[in-house]
Amino acid sequence: MLFYRAAVDLLRPTLNYLAGVIRRHRKAIGSTWRLLNPGQQALLVLAHLRKGQTFAELGAGAEVSTSTAWRYVQEAVALLSARSPKLAAAPRKARQDGLHLLVLDGTLIACDRVRADRPYYSAKHRCHGMNVQVIAGPDGAILWTSGALPGRTHDLTAARVWGILRELDKTGIITPADKGYQGAEACVVFTPYKGRDKPEAQKQANPRTPGSAAPANANAQLKSGGSSAGSAAAPARPATSSRPSPSYRTTKPPEDEKAQGRVDGPAVRPLRGRR
Incomplete structure (x- = not known):
């Protein structure tokens, strides 16, 4: 598999916000160590949501397995969903x-x-x-x-x-x-x-x-x-x-x-x- 550098057209505050959400969640559940730090996980999630890359591609670029990339995305999307405005x-x-x-x-x-x-x-x-x-x-x-x-x-x-x-x-x-x-x-x-x-x-x-x-x-x-x-x-x-x-x-x-x-x-x- 070949690798190349790519960009996501998002601002740094977006990455910082999601990384902060993930960091606080890890602290709340007592997660001590993971393959990717909150900032790296946030970047992986944003690349998936913004560019639609497959979990296999994301995992290869971040040096994690496809299933780990999938879990990271699911976790972050659930955290963001909980913070979204409610209909009422x-x-x-x-x-x-x-x-x-x-x-x-x-x-x-x-x-x-x-x-x-x-x-x-x-x-x-x-x-x-x-x-x-x-x-x-x-x-x-x-x-x-x-x-x-x-x-x-x-x-x-x-x-x-x-x-x-x-x-x-x-x-x-x-x-x-x-x-x-x-x-x-x-x-x-x-x-x-x-x-x-x-x-x-x-x-x-x-x-x-x-x-x-x-x-x-x-x-x-x-x-x-x-x-x-x-x-x-x-x-x-x-x-x-x-x-x-x-x-x-x-x-x-x-x-x-x-x-x-x-x-x-x-x-x-x-x-x-x-x-």
């Missing part, structure tokens, strides 16, 4: 910060094709991936991200699974969303008008939806690490430790979702990284 806290903080507008959108994070690949294939994007829901501010700053569901899941179904609509209704902040959320039971979620023969008033209202550029800005941040297809599976855990809403029940899907064939229940397990 994100809208409340937005109101405290004086935000009068939020944006709800779903995105597809590409992943490797697996044996049981049908639930992960998105007909909309024509690739395999995981559906992640994003709540962002009007400037595109990410406030909260959901857990990962199979890519075939419809955005409205995913929003119901995670209990997003109920939490947005509690805060009462106006939340524009795309056409994929039409039929949402939340009073604060507004979607564009559908159809070709719309009245002139509806045509003028659609492009003027507040925060229309925010979803693209927010989702670009999630995808800035590049697709993991062909190199490594997507991170084993989402950017948050969210769990499906306990009040969610699988019911007969609306006709618009059933026609598109995008309804999946929460029982399908998200894709995990390869060892």
Whole structure:
């Protein structure tokens, strides 16, 4: 195997932050010695999350086994997930910060094709991936991200699974969303008008939806690490430790979702990284 020097386009404070999180965790569990120090483990994890390199490649570069590289990444992702904002806290903080507008959108994070690949294939994007829901501010700053569901899941179904609509209704902040959320039971979620023969008033209202550029800005941040297809599976855990809403029940899907064939229940397990 040949080796070469490479760079990760991240700032030093990012590495220092993750190294500090790992260092405090090792001290808390009484871990006295490991093959890599906290800084080296943090660099390995960031290289995987940012560039999508395989665990075999990371392990060879860091002079550890593939399984050790996998464990290091899983440990760090779990620590970061525990520090991510929770769904109930994100809208409340937005109101405290004086935000009068939020944006709800779903995105597809590409992943490797697996044996049981049908639930992960998105007909909309024509690739395999995981559906992640994003709540962002009007400037595109990410406030909260959901857990990962199979890519075939419809955005409205995913929003119901995670209990997003109920939490947005509690805060009462106006939340524009795309056409994929039409039929949402939340009073604060507004979607564009559908159809070709719309009245002139509806045509003028659609492009003027507040925060229309925010979803693209927010989702670009999630995808800035590049697709993991062909190199490594997507991170084993989402950017948050969210769990499906306990009040969610699988019911007969609306006709618009059933026609598109995008309804999946929460029982399908998200894709995990390869060892």
